[in-house]
Amino acid sequence: MTELRQGIQIWPIGSGKGGVGKTLLTANLGILLSRMNRKVVLLDADLGASNLHTALGIPYITKTLNNLLTGAPGGLPDTAVETPIPGLSLIGGGRQLPAYPDYQKDLTGRILSGIPLVRADILLMDLGGGIQTNALDLFLLSNRPIVVMTEDPASIQTTYHLLKMAVYRKILKTFPQNPLISFMVDSATHPKSRRKVHAVPELIEKISHVDRCYADLILKTLKDFSPQMIVNMAGRHDHRRPADVVTAVSRKFLGISPELLGIMEYHQGIVESTRRLRPFTLNPMNLKATEQLNLIAHRLAGAADAVSSLESSREKNRTKPAVEVSPAKEKQEIWLMDNVEYKNRPLYVLTEKLNSDSSIQTSVYYRGRILFSKKMRYAELYGPEPDEKSMERLIGKQHQTALKGIREGRLRFKDEK
Structure with missing residues (x-):
């Protein structure tokens, strides 16, 4: 109440x-x-x-x-x-x-x-x-x-x-x-x-x-x-x-x-x-x-x-990861989100599993606008339903690759010429 x-x-x-x-x-x-x-x-x-x-x-x-x-x-x-x-x-x-x-x-x-x-x-x-x-x-x-x-x-x-x-x-x-x-x-x-x-x-x-x-x-x-x-x-x-x-x-x-x-x-x-x-x-x-x-x-x-x-x-x-709040269960979440600063701009990086088309998508936001988005269809490589540990590795790898690309200036954003 x-x-x-x-x-x-x-x-x-x-x-x-x-x-x-x-x-x-x-x-x-x-x-x-x-x-x-x-x-x-x-x-x-x-x-x-x-x-x-x-x-x-x-x-x-x-x-x-x-x-x-x-x-x-x-x-x-x-x-x-x-x-x-x-x-x-x-x-x-x-x-x-x-x-x-x-x-x-x-x-x-x-x-x-x-x-x-x-x-x-x-x-x-x-x-x-x-x-x-x-x-x-x-x-x-x-x-x-x-x-x-x-x-x-x-x-x-x-x-x-x-x-x-x-x-x-x-x-x-x-x-x-x-x-x-x-x-x-x-x-x-x-x-x-x-x-x-x-x-x-x-x-x-x-x-x-x-x-x-x-x-x-x-x-x-x-x-x-x-x-x-x-x-x-x-x-x-x-x-x-x-x-x-x-x-x-x-x-x-x-x-x-x-x-x-x-x-x-x-x-x-x-x-x-x-x-x-x-x-x-x-x-x-x-x-x-x-x-x-x-x-x-x-x-x-x-x-x-x-x-x-x-x-x-x-x-x-509700899935089990959404119910459990202990540290051990949090690792099972299928979303990753981080803040990173690039050229004095606070960026939000979100990586998530999309069930609708069996893919993992990473998006970079700045003030509500999408500056970069990449989608990887995991079904083509690992089948429609990879096991939990494989999915964690895939999401983590794609997320960390995006963060590294931002820090090293290798990602091309939509508002950059």
Whole structure:
């Protein structure tokens, strides 16, 4: 369950980048949850780029979060407006940006202080895409925040980056006035630091040499932190793959275990409903999409049958490497990911097994763009299903070859002449 504030279930909904359908899912989740006799409040915290009201089919709202900056008498609850959906209210975000530079920090502080005053069963927060500090603080209101992603490699990469920044931010917030922890986290993450680490477990080990109690508290904090992923606009095959990649890499490098909350396939009807400014869950023609999102809504609402169904499905489809977290089992993972610097650019190198065409693919990313990609079809050399050790060697060899090629300047990137 999420953390509770005055009886409210808080579900922050974020994403590593924009364009993944986060706002549409938030709006329609609110509709479905309100149909379950829950009093739901939607909060548009995509500060400066707010459009949650549009996703609900509401062209204009009279009150927004900007009213907090002008002294709304009732605070955050006073900015809420009723929607045409029974049981569903909206706290809209302002699109007119205030003139002073720290308005987002100021507004975020007022949101945080006002949440305990909101009277609702569920609070869904539509956060801005990316890793701004203000959005991270709202994202961390729950130990089970929701992350929306797609199958796009850039979305997978930025989802991992969001979780990485959230973990470091969570460590800092666990020790809000501890200069030692602040120094060690800053030293571990600064690009030019000689003490830079490549994984959170490595940082925790360094902290344990200074104070074992600090390290134990961080381990407990991260154990309780389990982001929930929604794969949106999924294609026909390997629906779980984006979430599985993020889970595997997060376990290895961040010390957390994100979980798959649900999958939303791509539906043309959603696009058409959006163009008509009508929530797709209100259109009977979008029955399949509504059913998929309804399963997620039941999971959030804590319906026992939905929880059982999802957990059963998760255990059935999850591979052993994804379940086991001991060092011996981690070697069985079929994904490798590393950061490497090349010409003052931080590059992300991902090598993975693609079941769809029996191949191993290595991709190099920079700021969400693919600079290099190489695919090797192992079936032609080793048969359709090599044994586990052979697969480990193949993936490791291709991954290390790519890293060596980058360091030696032998790889040709798409943006280089």
